[in-house]
Amino acid sequence: MVHVTVWNEFRHEQESELVRKVYPAGIHGQLAVFLEKAGFHTKTATLDQPEHGLTEAVLSETDVLIWWGHMAHGEVADEIVERVKHHVLRGMGLVVLHSGHMSKIFMSLMGTSCDLKWREADEKERIFVVDPSHEIASGIPEAFELEKEEMYGEYFDVPAPDETIFLSWFEGGNVFRSGLTYRRGNGRIFYFQPGHESYPTYYNENVQKVIINGVNWCSKGNRAYPTYGHEEAVYPIGKGTNEQ
Structure with a gap:
């Protein structure tokens, strides 16, 4: 069974009645509900x-960590960011x-500003599948x-990105690469924009x-991490395993 940890800064829900009405158990609570139903240990x-x-x-x-943050990125301790990155x-x-x-962990793994244009204007979003062969797009129209x-x-x-799976169009005319995958070390990363x-x-x-598919895909990272550092020659020239 895939073990999932859903991380949420959990600040908007405590400070805003509007957000609390939408997510009474917190965003993490709602994510955990459907992930549990999908068969993950959450x-x-x-x-x-x-x-x-x-x-x-x-x-x-944890096989897969889900990360939601917004107003308190700076409050995440650097020590914890490095711990997550290590894993x-x-x-x-x-x-x-x-x-x-804009979380510290995503920016650290990407090595760029991770900035973008944004507008909070109650706009319709249309999400297109642009890589229908990818397993994260399985079952998505x-x-x-x-x-x-x-x-x-x-x-x-x-x-x-390694793969662009979704592309979004917004009512105001903008477009956005809304579903991207990356590989860092042995780990798999999926970024998904809506939420x-x-x-x-x-x-x-x-x-x-999409999130369920993303968890399944991300869970397939190789946990056999290589050993680095000084190593003696394994098969020196003239010392092969077939030498008599």
Whole structure:
């Protein structure tokens, strides 16, 4: 069974009645509900827990970490970021959602500003599948719509992705590479754009299916991390295994 930890800074839900009405159990709570139904062993962690809920023990038992953050990126301790990065490089999967593009962990793994254009204007978003052969797009229609989402637009300052799976169009005319994959070390990373805190995006069945597929894909990182450092010659010239 795939073990998933859903991390959410959990600040908007505590400070905004509007957000609390949309996600009464927190964004992490809603994500955990459909992930559990999909058959994953799921736990949650939040910013204000000791070590942000991401202890060495928790991460050692996590196959895929889901990250949602927005207003408190700077409050995430650098020590915890390095701990998460250590686990990603050694094969733990990472699914970064919406405004998590500006999280310390995503920026560190990307090595760029990860900045973009944005506009909060209750716009319709149409999400197109541009790589239908990819397993993250399995079961997703050619295109689907969200009635209201925060606009994210190009240019998105991230490295060229390994795969671009989704491309979004917004009612105001912008487009955005909304579903991207990366490999860092032994770990797999999936970034997926929809999920503004004041909209019920994570109740949408297609969005849920994409995240479920993303977790499955990210869980397949190789956990057999190489040993680095000085090494004696394995097969010196003239000393092959077939020498008599």
